[in-house]
Structure formats: structure tokens, C-alpha cells
Amino acid sequence: MNLQRIASSTSSRRLFSSTISRAVVVGRSSSSSLPFESIFGASTTPTINLNHNRYYNPFEQSSSSSPTNRTQRGQYTTHAQLPEEHQMIYDMCRKFADEELAPNAGKWDKEHSFPKDAVSQLAGLGLMGINVSSEHGGSELDALAYAIAMEEISRGCASVGVIMSAHNSLYLYPIDEFGTEEQKERFIKPFATCTGDGVDRTGVGMNIGCFGLSEPGNGSDAGAATTTATLSEDGSEWIINGTKAWITNAYESSAAIVFATTDKHMKHKGISAFIVPMDAPGFSLGAKEDKLGIRASSTSNLIMDSVRIPSNNLLGVEGEGFKIAMKTLDGGRIGVAGQALGIASASIDCAVHYALERNAFGKPIAELQSIQNKISKMVLARDAARLLTWRAATMKDEGSKYTREAAMAKLAASEAATMCAHQAIQVLAGMGYVTEMPAERHYRDARITEIYEGTSEIQHLVIAADVFKEYRG
């Protein structure tokens, strides 16, 4: 084929950018010299921009990452590739989950009781301030370490996982990222180690935090917040009115991040974030929800009836609330993905152990193809979700924009969790349906992962919006 002809033809230049030109030279001998247009059709066909142009260059890292935090590492894909400290964190969390969480998870679920001692131990190990800097009492670890820790802890008990996740990514992160030094001193330091005198409703006294975004009238539609915050006349206090719904850790929390509308006319740009101590006057809790799963963690409404907080409890800038919420949820999705992976892993462990022991038709059911197909599907879904989760965490650590990747991780992991838990019950058959085996608890625990921190439907929207942004250029 005569390359000169291709280069000079204007229609072909639109059709084939330089990056794709290599695909053009395909098996045509130089003797046949048909005109270009007759081979590929006239330019009435829609032109496809094959110059795959992400809104940032795929080979260049985000400009927001400074040369110092730009890591040389690529993506870790197996546990064996992880750096030493991540392996040690994995080992420690796994051991803790096996010895302290898994044996008690069934009891906590049955009694709907907050596992105070276990959470206290978690705090002592540094897991309740995992990403916070050491000067504020945290463990100063990265998002990958967080994802790994979340998976191993949730594998032991999913309720403890959500308690840890809500506290770390939904409460500590926004204050760490957007708060003033004074706010960090008051609202991060005691909370990173869960020490000091917590002012929670149940007297747990551990300085745990919660996140109030959803309301009875809007969950996915976060921009339609009806909770309001008005500045008092002398400007010294904010007065908050409204109700938040589905708040994890509500009963054990000493402080909450609450999102309220400060300027109704600005719509979602008129929402601001506030740090509200649980003992603020006018603050009360609704009844504890009776949930299907993650029963050891408390969920209830936050009811704010002219709650007064000092004006310097505003988090970030007025009107920045929606942005704070979205950024917080990006990181939170990595945590929930970790939790879902833990539930999936626990389901797989349960199913595989059972399949190797249970006999039917004269041999262990593990030798039956139906069971093999199920196990294979479960592990495939879990491993794929884990790679997506580690990818999102690595991108967050590198300082790259990771909204799409976090949404994909959460979507994949939550669907893997429900599928694995469902199939685990199937593998256990009758035993999967009774409380003697943990499979039924994993089934109930898994379900929420497709709902909170952005329903699967919202994750799809987030991913699609980002993909279209990339193509539109």
C-alpha cells in the first residue's frame, strides 16, 4: 500500500490519527493501488476519533502529585508483591480477625450488641486512625494499607468492618483533609486513638465519629439536602435544623459530620459541612434501626432541633459541602470495597472448607463439577474486585484522580460479596440456611454493600459520566 497516498488524503487524516496509522498497513501488497476511499468507504460514515484521548494523558501522572509523592511502584497484584509493611499489616489484621473477631461475630450479630472490647482493641492497634498523621495520633498509612486492613478485619466480622470504615473514611478523612489545625486538635486527635471521654449516647465513651449526609427524603439525591444551617445574628453560632437518616455508629459516636444547606438558592453549591458534637443542645437520635445485617453496628436518625454549634465548627468553606461529601465518598468507597471483599473471602472460605469435608454420592462434594463451577466463579469475582480495589487505592496514594476507579471497585466488590455469599449458602445447602454456620450471616451482611456509600446504580452513573468526559475530550 502506498503510504504517501494515505498521508495526503484529507479524509483519511481525520479517520486515522498518527497513533493508529500502524493498523492501516495490513497485508496489502504494493502492486495493488486502489484509492483509499474505495477501500474504507466515503466519509459519509461517522468518523470515529480513535485518538484515545483521556482528559489527561494516560502516561503522565496527575499534576497534583508532587515529585516526592509520585511513587515508582506500579500496581501490586498479589499479596506476595506487597511491600513488607503491608504484608505485616495483612498478617496482623488477619490474625486479629481470626482470633478475636470471627469467634464472636455470630454472638454480636444475634444480640445486636456493639463489640466494645473488640473496637477498643482495634483502636489500640492503630486501626481507628489508620490514615491520620502520627502528629494527630494516627498510624499514617496509605490507602492500600487501609484497603488490606478493611478486607481482613471484615473477613472476621463485617459489623466491626463498617464501624472501622465509617470512622476512618467518613469521619476522620474529611476533617483531616479540609479541617483547620484547631479542628484537628479537637476532633481528630482523641478520635484517632478512640481515647478520652466520648460523649456518646450509650456510654461507650470511645470518641467514635459518624457521617450525616443522607436524609429521610434524599439518599442518592445528595444535592437536595433539606437540613438547614443558619448563622446566628451575632455570627457566633450556626443553628442546624433537620434530620439525617441511616447513620452508622450513631449511638456510639461523640461527633458527627453533618451536611446542611446554608444557601438554598445555590442548590448543591449551597451545602456546607459542619462538625457537630453529639452533646450539642437540641441534638437527639432516632430509634435504632432493626437491620438485616451488620447488626452489631448501630444505625439511626440524627435529629437536629435548633442545634447550636460554634461558628468555627464549619468544616472547610461555606458552600463547599457537596464537594467535601463527594471527595470523602471516593475514599470511603475503597473502604467499603475492602469490606465487601472481606465478606466475599469469608464466604469463599466457608464454602470451600465445607465442600472438602461434606460427602455426597460417595465422595466430597468438592469433586462435583457443579460445586467446582461455583467456587471458581466466586474466587474469580473476588480476585477481580480485589485488583480493582488495589488499583483505586494505588491511584489515590499516587495523588491521581480516582473517582471512576473507586466507583468501579465498590461496584465490583459489593456485587462479588452478594454473589459469593449467595453461592456459599448454596454450597452448604441446608447448613447454609441455619445460624450454626456463618454463611447466612455473610449473606445478610453482604447485602448492604450494594446500597450504602452510593448505591450500585449511582456507581454506574459515576463511572459512565467519567467515561463520557474522557471521550468528549
Place this chain on the structure above:
Amino acid sequence: MKILVGVKRVVDYAVRVRVNPKTKLVELKNVKMSLNPFCEIAVEEAVRLKENKAANVSEVIALSIGPKQCQETLRTALAMGCDRGIHVKTDRRADYVELQSDAVAKLFQKVLEKEEGGEGSGVGGAVDLVLMGKQAIDSDSGQTGPMLAGYLGWPQAAFAAKVELGEGGGLLVERETDEGTETVKINALPAIVTCDLRLNEPRYATLPNIMKAKKKKFDVYEADEMGVDLEPKNKVLEVFEPQPRKEGITVDSVDDLLNKLRNEAGAIP
């Protein structure tokens, strides 16, 4: 007080070991290895002594003998609270096949000499207390501690279930024996104590300690260059799995049981 803790890298206790049919030894390839549980108890005891102001501990050193992966074992000990690690490198199998308690005890002795001579990178001076697990779960020999005490001429207390500081600088150790608990008074340090299961419950490494462990130092020595004859004194001929237990049967009556015991098992004349 300066403490040296022996930490051995062994096959993880939860692993179902298999015998390699060609080598007739335990298959170690791709098998999960971890810190010997009794050594972990020894590390915990050392760290508790360090936290006890009355013991006045200047440094806790963890010592491991084996391949380069022993550094992971040492990091775990450092994350639990040891100050420094010493790695004596050797590729010999430490599960009694190529490296045995006698050689290990002599290597320990050499390390102690190096520390006394100021060769170690940490706090100078001689070691006052050597702690180690009562036995390793791969070789189960339980000889290293007593052998080391013999070579050094130091007092020893094995199978410790409780360790207390004695008056006048010694130790009071409760030992677990088959006949009950025995209390041994060590009049003065230096001494060797080997640790049994009931001594303590080892702590989980906290995240801040895991991060701190990264910065702690290692001294690395080559086992072949320590002037010790490492050749095993006993030869392992073969390792094999025990015969699988035959399934039992249930009987319907006492008469049936007696019949079977008398006529089939030959257990009653």
C-alpha cells in the same frame, strides 16, 4: 539488663505438612512460614520486661538463624517491641536436618561473644538474659536452651510459666513439669530461660510499631564465618507420615463390646 531473644522461622502451625517423596523430608517449598509460637511468647516476655521499669532493660535484641527470609521473622519481633535484630545467615535446613541444636547453641554463644566485645550495632555490653521458646515446632527437640546454658556455664530455667524479678538481681521462675509446677530461684544473672505456653499471651503488633520496625537496625552475620562446626551430629534418615488411624466402629451393647475386645482386639484375656 540486656536481653537476647531467639526467634526461629518455622512452618506455620496451621499448615498440614507433607513429606516430599523424593527427598523423604518435609516439603518446605511454597509452604507458609512464621515465627515459632514459643519464640513469640519469649519475645512478649522480653518486651514486658522492657516495659517493667524495675527490670531496667537497656535493649532487647532478636536473633534468628536461617535464610534471608528470617528478616521477615525478625521484623515481626521488632514490631512487637524488640529494639534490634541479628540475622545469622545460612541456607541449611533448620528443622533438624542440616542444622541442629548443638550448632545453634554454639552460634548463639558466638553472637553473645560479639555483643560482649562491642561488635553489635546497638547498646554495648554483655547480654544478661537469653530468652527463647522451650522448643521449635518443627524439630521439637527443646535442646538449644539447655545446651547453651551448658556451654556458657550459666544458670537455666526451662519451660517457664511465670518469670518474676528476684531480690538481689536474680529471677524467680515457675516451671511447668509433668508432675506439677516447680519454682526455681536464679540467684544472679546472666541466665537462660526457655518459655512455655502459659507464660503470657503475645500481643498483636500495632500499626505504629509495624511502621517503627521498618527503621530498626539489623546486624547480619554469615553462619559459615562464625567459627562453628555446623555439621549435624545426628543424621535424619527419613521422615514419614504416621499411619492414618483406622475408623472406629460403634457397638450396640456392653456384651458386644466385651466380645470385640476379647476376641478381635485381644485386649482382654
